Amino acid sequence: MSTINSETLINNFPEDRDTVQRLLAIFDDSQERTRLKEFTLKRLFDRTLPRSEIALAQILNYLVSTGSLKRIVRVESPNLGGVEDFSSLMEVPEVIHDWRRDIEMCVTPEDINIIYKVISDFGDGAR
Amino acid sequence: MRNDKKSVKLITKLLRQTSSLSIVSEFLKVKGLPHSAPSWDVMENNRLIPAIKSKKITIQDLTVLLRNVEEYGHQHVFLYRYTKPDIDTLIGRERVNSIMSECGLTHLLATPKVLDQPQSPEISDIRWECVSSEKTQQFIIKIIETRETSELLSEASKGDILTKKWRIKKERAVNLFKLRADGVLELRITSQSNSSQYKTKVNQIWELVADFLPKNNFTEISLSKAKDLLMRDRNLLQDKIRFSDTTLKNDAGNTIKAATGSPASSLNEDDGINSSMEAFISHDAYCDSHNIWFKLSSNSDQDKPREIHVLLSGEGNEFAITAHCSSQEYEYVYDQLRNFNK
Numbered sequence: 001m002s003t004i005n006s007e008t009l010i011n012n013f014p015e016d017r018d019t020v021q022r023l024l025a026i027f028d029d030s031q032e033r034t035r036l037k038e039f040t041l042k043r044l045f046d047r048t049l050p051r052s053e054i055a056l057a058q059i060l061n062y063l064v065s066t067g068s069l070k071r072i073v074r075v076e077s078p079n080l081g082g083v084e085d086f087s088s089l090m091e092v093p094e095v096i097h098d099w100r101r102d103i104e105m106c107v108t109p110e111d112i113n114i115i116y117k118v119i120s121d122f123g124d125g126a127r
Numbered sequence: 128m129r130n131d132k133k134s135v136k137l138i139t140k141l142l143r144q145t146s147s148l149s150i151v152s153e154f155l156k157v158k159g160l161p162h163s164a165p166s167w168d169v170m171e172n173n174r175l176i177p178a179i180k181s182k183k184i185t186i187q188d189l190t191v192l193l194r195n196v197e198e199y200g201h202q203h204v205f206l207y208r209y210t211k212p213d214i215d216t217l218i219g220r221e222r223v224n225s226i227m228s229e230c231g232l233t234h235l236l237a238t239p240k241v242l243d244q245p246q247s248p249e250i251s252d253i254r255w256e257c258v259s260s261e262k263t264q265q266f267i268i269k270i271i272e273t274r275e276t277s278e279l280l281s282e283a284s285k286g287d288i289l290t291k292k293w294r295i296k297k298e299r300a301v302n303l304f305k306l307r308a309d310g311v312l313e314l315r316i317t318s319q320s321n322s323s324q325y326k327t328k329v330n331q332i333w334e335l336v337a338d339f340l341p342k343n344n345f346t347e348i349s350l351s352k353a354k355d356l357l358m359r360d361r362n363l364l365q366d367k368i369r370f371s372d373t374t375l376k377n378d379a380g381n382t383i384k385a386a387t388g389s390p391a392s393s394l395n396e397d398d399g400i401n402s403s404m405e406a407f408i409s410h411d412a413y414c415d416s417h418n419i420w421f422k423l424s425s426n427s428d429q430d431k432p433r434e435i436h437v438l439l440s441g442e443g444n445e446f447a448i449t450a451h452c453s454s455q456e457y458e459y460v461y462d463q464l465r466n467f468n469k
Contacts, residue, residue, distance in 0.1 A: 074388075081387055085389070102323060103323050106279075
């Protein structure tokens, strides 16, 4: 597991220094408190208070490109809970078996959530 | 041979829908026959038809194989108990043969009917099976039906008129009654692709066998004890079972639903979820449904560990095994649930 260098990240996004620090703190904290380490874009936006969604998305894209985060396209059941994970939107089929209800479901944009999963060690980010 | 070839083609078509190449390959391998096939066409033309021609296997063997693969899993199962003391008479050959004769079904005694998509639901098999370990018999009636669902092909709007074009898709469904010697009846209904409601379907299917199994003489077996035990002992069971979602209710009608975000994770891994469910249970809540995976050990180091997905939701006497499985896997899940429900 690699460790994210917070300085490198801040140097790449100098205008978003505070957002980067808050983001790294969240990822670091998540590793200490839970094994799940998955975040929706909305949740990260609420907690990092970025200047804009685009600014946050650029940081997350960078972390995905370096292999520190994994982006998951998750189809969710209207009954709650994930049904299947995909690595891109292109892979999502029009119809999927919702095993949580044992029924075929037509996938709509409302059923899709983008999830960021922590892969690397963010240990130095919060300190 | 022409009829045999036609039968092989029909059985292969049905095997394609309900099984896998590896299952058919294993069936041939056990019989010491050439068994590898990269596709269903090769399996049919190069393996099954030559094996029939050379009398190494019979149509009856293939029918039994089809029976074994299509009768287990991808089903919602409803449990009932026979309430009268005369189960031996109920499933006795004399009584059953007499009803079969009245209904014009005596031809099924010799061999089950291989049906693809009948016009209306049709009984295809009536049989008794010996359970050698218990020296008892169980009684089985199988019904094949054709279901129709619709698939949206296109939609176009012109002015304020929206026109949608649908294609009707036909699907074969296998439904089964199995009455065990202990008086427990399983009604297994093939999963519906477009609805999670089965009450109407249960009544429709039962009408077809009412002469054999009068519904008034059966009572539903509630699975509430199994649901409560799964909730109570979930930590003890975590090597056996993975929990994907759980619904708790109380008598005020209030509900808590816990569901994993990731399809592959387990509720047991989340202390916060466990604490909140414990707190609700301690205020007289009960478990209304579970969505669980039975963990099965693999046969060899090369095989991946397998999980059988089971829903305990819907009607009180209902559970579902959502994917096709082997008869052994089905019986394992059935036995576990019956034990949890004691």
